[in-house]
Amino acid sequence: MKDNSKxxxxxxxxxxxxxxxxxxxxxxxxxxxxxxxxxxLVDGLLHGIVEQNPPLTIRKFMEYNLPKLIxxxxxxxxxxxxxxxxxx
Numbered sequence: 001m002k003d004n005s006k007x008x009x010x011x012x013x014x015x016x017x018x019x020x021x022x023x024x025x026x027x028x029x030x031x032x033x034x035x036x037x038x039x040x041l042v043d044g045l046l047h048g049i050v051e052q053n054p055p056l057t058i059r060k061f062m063e064y065n066l067p068k069l070i071x072x073x074x075x076x077x078x079x080x081x082x083x084x085x086x087x088x
Contacts (some may be wrong), residue, residue: 040069
């Protein structure tokens with residue numbers, strides 16, 4: 001007889017749920033939003049890949065990420081204008 005007590009049974013790895021993948025994307029991308037606005041776009045793209053529903057992805061991007069992107073670009077534009085004015 002074989003001693004199976006030391007052998008581990010291989011379990012099928014359960015894939016991540018969409019919610020888990022989205023949380024992972026958020027935890028990776030959101031801290032980087034302030035460093036470069038491109039990460040907002042990367043975040044939207046990765047969520048789109050997970051969702052696999054282009055209309056939903058676009059709606060969510062416009063609702064959640066587009067305002068953040070606009071604010072960040074406006075802030076950088078104001079900072080740049082302020083620097084240009086102070087150097088004159």
